Amino acid sequence: MESAELIERALAGDQRAIARVVTLVADGxxxxxxxxxxxxxxGGKAHVVGITGAPGAGKSTLxxxxxxxxxxxxxxxxxxxxSHEPLAVVAVDPxxxxxxxxxxxxxxxxxDHSGDPxxxxxSVANRGHLGGISSSTPAVVAALDGLGFREIIIETVxxxxxxxxxxxxxxxxxxxxxxxxxxxxxxxKAGLLEIADIFVVNKADRPEADRTVTDLMSMLxxxxxxxxxxxxxxxxxxxxxxxxxxxxxxxxHRRYLVQSGSQHQRLIRRxxxxxxxxxxxxxxxxxxxxxxxxxxxxAARTEDPWTVATAMLGAR
Amino acid sequence: MESAELIERALAGDQRAIARVVTLVADGxxxxxxxxxxxxxxGGKAHVVGITGAPGAGKSTLxxxxxxxxxxxxxxxxxxxxSHEPLAVVAVDPxxxxxxxxxxxxxxxxxDHSGDPxxxxxSVANRGHLGGISSSTPAVVAALDGLGFREIIIETVxxxxxxxxxxxxxxxxxxxxxxxxxxxxxxxKAGLLEIADIFVVNKADRPEADRTVTDLMSMLxxxxxxxxxxxxxxxxxxxxxxxxxxxxxxxxHRRYLVQSGSQHQRLIRRxxxxxxxxxxxxxxxxxxxxxxxxxxxxAARTEDPWTVATAMLGAR
Numbered sequence: 001m002e003s004a005e006l007i008e009r010a011l012a013g014d015q016r017a018i019a020r021v022v023t024l025v026a027d028g029x030x031x032x033x034x035x036x037x038x039x040x041x042x043g044g045k046a047h048v049v050g051i052t053g054a055p056g057a058g059k060s061t062l063x064x065x066x067x068x069x070x071x072x073x074x075x076x077x078x079x080x081x082x083s084h085e086p087l088a089v090v091a092v093d094p095x096x097x098x099x100x101x102x103x104x105x106x107x108x109x110x111x112d113h114s115g116d117p118x119x120x121x122x123s124v125a126n127r128g129h130l131g132g133i134s135s136s137t138p139a140v141v142a143a144l145d146g147l148g149f150r151e152i153i154i155e156t157v158x159x160x161x162x163x164x165x166x167x168x169x170x171x172x173x174x175x176x177x178x179x180x181x182x183x184x185x186x187x188x189k190a191g192l193l194e195i196a197d198i199f200v201v202n203k204a205d206r207p208e209a210d211r212t213v214t215d216l217m218s219m220l221x222x223x224x225x226x227x228x229x230x231x232x233x234x235x236x237x238x239x240x241x242x243x244x245x246x247x248x249x250x251x252x253h254r255r256y257l258v259q260s261g262s263q264h265q266r267l268i269r270r271x272x273x274x275x276x277x278x279x280x281x282x283x284x285x286x287x288x289x290x291x292x293x294x295x296x297x298x299a300a301r302t303e304d305p306w307t308v309a310t311a312m313l314g315a316r
Numbered sequence: 317m318e319s320a321e322l323i324e325r326a327l328a329g330d331q332r333a334i335a336r337v338v339t340l341v342a343d344g345x346x347x348x349x350x351x352x353x354x355x356x357x358x359g360g361k362a363h364v365v366g367i368t369g370a371p372g373a374g375k376s377t378l379x380x381x382x383x384x385x386x387x388x389x390x391x392x393x394x395x396x397x398x399s400h401e402p403l404a405v406v407a408v409d410p411x412x413x414x415x416x417x418x419x420x421x422x423x424x425x426x427x428d429h430s431g432d433p434x435x436x437x438x439s440v441a442n443r444g445h446l447g448g449i450s451s452s453t454p455a456v457v458a459a460l461d462g463l464g465f466r467e468i469i470i471e472t473v474x475x476x477x478x479x480x481x482x483x484x485x486x487x488x489x490x491x492x493x494x495x496x497x498x499x500x501x502x503x504x505k506a507g508l509l510e511i512a513d514i515f516v517v518n519k520a521d522r523p524e525a526d527r528t529v530t531d532l533m534s535m536l537x538x539x540x541x542x543x544x545x546x547x548x549x550x551x552x553x554x555x556x557x558x559x560x561x562x563x564x565x566x567x568x569h570r571r572y573l574v575q576s577g578s579q580h581q582r583l584i585r586r587x588x589x590x591x592x593x594x595x596x597x598x599x600x601x602x603x604x605x606x607x608x609x610x611x612x613x614x615a616a617r618t619e620d621p622w623t624v625a626t627a628m629l630g631a632r
Binding site for chain 2: 033283312
């Protein structure tokens with residue numbers, strides 16, 4: 001299929017065409033870059049929500065319940081900010097049921113949504129990159145944004161400091177913790193305090209939930225200097241408790257970004273993140289292009305890789 | 317300290333100066349690049365040996381025993397290829413005792429060598445990169461090479477396909493497996509068969525060792541097309557059994573590379589790997605340099621990140 005026809009079909013909502021576009025774009029090859037050159041100018045309208053947290057925190061179940069909440073919303077009033085536009089989930093979590101790593105119950109739950117034609121779900125391999133976010137994630141998000149998805153949820157597992165990267169790819173970052181979270185080492189948590197626009201204490205029916213919420217509140221008091229005070233939402237994802245409140249908090253944050261003018265900073269940050277990913281992905285190709293003679297000079301030690309790299313990257 | 321003085325001291329064997337050079341170089345900042353521009357042309361003489369394998373396979377113990385073997389060698393005959401030049405270990409393994417992640421017994425063992433002034437040991441954080449090799453590893457190896465280390469051992473944990481990357485950074489790649497290794501999923505092993513110049517079956521006193529060796533031999537028979545047939549060395553690293561044979565195999569492979577003319581290909585491959593790492597490391601800096609106006613155009617969707625990245629990388 002020609003690129004133009006593929007994009008036309010995908011824009012019309014053809015799920016297979018959408019899936020094909022996302023695959024090409026995620027591959028990071030020339031075909032995908034051509035599609036992105038067409039789709040990127042069409043985008044910039046999606047609200048991108050990131051969900052991160054430790055494995056087992058309940059992120060996937062939350063995402064599934066969020067989808068249900070969004071899909072079951074009342075039809076929007078005229079000029080309302082919410083809508084029934086198609087929504088997409090991008091899972092960069094190797095333990096996510098989207099990527100096949102979870103228990104059967106979760107998988108069935110997700111299976112329900114994959115039958116919904118206006119919910120697009122895709123897992124993204126964690127290509128050559130540590131932890132949270134794949135370098136192809138910004139490309140996949142940009143494609144879905146250009147194709148008209150107005151809500152895009154990125155689910156990513158928290159792996160040490162790498163989980164912090166998700167904030168650069170999102171407008172609203174949700175950090176999911178469980179009761180007892182406040183107890184462990186503090187260093188790993190400072191980064192999370194910084195990136196969270198919304199905290200979720202999931203499995204909030206457990207006895208330690210109250211203390212975890214209190215701990216979180218005092219931590220947030222210390223580190224806090226911005227207009228937006230991250231709300232702490234209690235959920236029991238497994239039965240849907242609190243998920244509507246969570247979605248309301250996402251909408252609040254979205255309004256805050258627009259009204260405070262912070263939305264533009266987020267767009268700049270997302271653009272920067274996409275550019276860094278595109279450059280990292282382009283490096284191998286670029287080295288293939290420079291020709292054997294440069295590699296020969298490097299091997300002969302008449303040039304050094306770091307000076308050559310600086311020249312290559314600085315020459316725009 | 318000025319760069320020139322630092323390098324002078326490091327070249328004279330001052331361990332603290334060497335450590336400082338390695339730290340600066342591993343940081344990937346401008347200071348480090350300046351040092352590399354001086355040191356890279358001095359290098360190209362080291363034999364770089366990579367050791368990879370699953371966590372718990374016994375890599376660190378093997379490395380420790382290899383150090384003992386190398387240090388206790390007979391003085392070299394005139395014009396011999398072996399020598400008593402200083403040797404360095406670069407550990408990119410988060411579970412390595414060099415990086416503090418292992419049991420006390422191993423740590424003590426390593427402590428012995430760190431008292432030896434001609435053995436330099438350094439752990440390298442796995443900065444922003446999945447699995448086997450950090451992007452700063454080629455820089456650290458290049459610095460040590462330029463400083464006169466003639467034997468450099470890189471220890472890296474095998475994490476899926478990423479462990480394959482170590483071969484691009486080394487002249488000789490040792491893959492360490494344990495008895496029973498032949499039993500599991502085959503796909504993950506194909507990559508290892510490809511990169512191994514030498515196989516080690518460590519913990520070879522276990523009963524399944526014979527079958528693992530036989531399995532390996534039949535796998536190698538299938539995949540094999542080159543002049544060099546990877547030897548399979550049995551070791552019991554914990555008591556030093558087989559470590560001398562392993563070191564002899566490394567020397568054999570080194571001679572093979574020189575005599576067959578393959579050494580040049582390895583140098584080219586190492587240079588390419590270093591250039592890719594240098595470019596990946598330089599991306600963030602490069603994005604900071606391009607200026608706000610480009611990011612504004614990206615956020616406004618009048619340019620797209622993938623086209624900009626291609627232009628930036630292609631403009632040499």
